Amino acid sequence: MRLRKIPIDFLWEGLELSGDIYNDRGSVLLLKRGEVLTQDRLDKLSKFERGGYITTSEETYQEILNSGKAPRAALQRVYEEAIGYTALKNDVDSIFSVTRNASEINMEATETVTKDIFTKIKVLDFPKIFQCIDAPREMDENLQRHSLNVAFTNGVIGQWLKLPEPVIKKLVCAGLVHDIGKTKIPEEILNAPRRLTEEEFEIIKAHPVYSYELLWDNVDEDIRLAARHHHERLDGKGYPDQIAGDEISLLARITAISDVYDAMISQRSYKESLIPFDVLEKFKKGEFPGLDERLVDLFVKNMVENYRDVKVQMSDGRIGVVRYIPPNDLNHPIINCNHDVSQTDDKWYCVCIANQTGK
Numbered sequence: 496m497r498l499r500k501i502p503i504d505f506l507w508e509g510l511e512l513s514g515d516i517y518n519d520r521g522s523v524l525l526l527k528r529g530e531v532l533t534q535d536r537l538d539k540l541s542k543f544e545r546g547g548y549i550t551t552s553e554e555t556y557q558e559i560l561n562s563g564k565a566p567r568a569a570l571q572r573v574y575e576e577a578i579g580y581t582a583l584k585n586d587v588d589s590i591f592s593v594t595r596n597a598s599e600i601n602m603e604a605t606e607t608v609t610k611d612i613f614t615k616i617k618v619l620d621f622p623k624i625f626q627c628i629d630a631p632r633e634m635d636e637n638l639q640r641h642s643l644n645v646a647f648t649n650g651v652i653g654q655w656l657k658l659p660e661p662v663i664k665k666l667v668c669a670g671l672v673h674d675i676g677k678t679k680i681p682e683e684i685l686n687a688p689r690r691l692t693e694e695e696f697e698i699i700k701a702h703p704v705y706s707y708e709l710l711w712d713n714v715d716e717d718i719r720l721a722a723r724h725h726h727e728r729l730d731g732k733g734y735p736d737q738i739a740g741d742e743i744s745l746l747a748r749i750t751a752i753s754d755v756y757d758a759m760i761s762q763r764s765y766k767e768s769l770i771p772f773d774v775l776e777k778f779k780k781g782e783f784p785g786l787d788e789r790l791v792d793l794f795v796k797n798m799v800e801n802y803r804d805v806k807v808q809m810s811d812g813r814i815g816v817v818r819y820i821p822p823n824d825l826n827h828p829i830i831n832c833n834h835d836v837s838q839t840d841d842k843w844y845c846v847c848i849a850n851q852t853g854k
């Protein structure tokens with residue numbers, strides 16, 4: 496019998512087992528079919544299986560996944576492993592730590608990750624990518640997740656714009672390295688659990704120039720400039736060079752949008768995270784001045800189209816399907832919670848927190 500690995504934190508008190516449970520390797524029978532999990536049994540399982548996994552039959556595995564009772568964070572972890580996001584995040588993490596320690600970017604590794612992301616954008620559909628981007632994250636993961644997410648979002652926007660493949664690859668690469676200059680900013684400023692002082696903010700504002708300098712002049716100049724100019728704004732009120740309008744390249748304009756989207760989705764020390772629909776409404780209302788309006792419109796329009804019929808998890812734990820997003824009220828989507836989501840498609844399809852009342 497084929498056994499499937501499953502994290503112990505997917506199990507819950509009161510679960511009646513429909514199949515036997517074995518240890519991580521499938522070699523020792525731990526609990527028999529029909530037994531009911533008590534807290535005491537769960538504690539014993541966690542102690543016995545220090546790796547945090549047990550194994551069970553395919554049927555029991557599916558039943559547990561489809562119950563909707565497994566904690567969201569654990570589901571997210573398994574999901575990210577399955578589609579390869581975790582591996583990419585680890586690669587980005589190592590690129591950033593090498594840069595932090597050696598003040599040099601491993602361009603070979605960066606190009607490999609760029610190619611991997613490019614391939615994934617072509618084969619994975621929108622909800623699968625945005626389930627990772629929209630996921631809640633730990634503060635210490637912020638920089639690598641952000642870089643990876645901006646790379647993915649840049650690539651997706653490049654596809655929506657029907658840009659040639661080499662340009663989309665540059666966009667992905669620019670997303671990966673746009674904030675790499677932050678490795679030169681002291682951690683106590685970067686991760687300060689409070690609003691920054693004016694002097695500290697000035698220090699942070701140097702990071703696009705650091706990114707540009709860390710990308711040596713043998714790196715494509717379009718990528719270097721996208722990194723340098725991702726905080727520039729069309730009205731000339733950005734930084735570091737305060738350039739305006741056509742002086743800002745298409746790659747930098749796109750990176751600016753992906754950067755703002757991901758920054759809004761993520762929790763920072765000084766602000767709570769927003770749900771995607773809130774961020775899209777802010778984009779639509781023009782709450783981020785100086786972005787390229789034409790690109791913002793395209794971004795919002797495509798995001799809205801792609802969120803239709805996607806599974807979401809509400810803040811009260813219920814799972815529903817986005818049925819309609821009112822064009823003039825993007826942050827109040829109509830979500831159908833009566834729909835039997837387990838019957839329709841892949842369990843792992845997009846789950847993101849929505850705080851709306853379902854119908």
Ligand SMILES: [Fe+2]
Nearest residue numbers: 673674725726
């Ligand atoms: Fe930045």
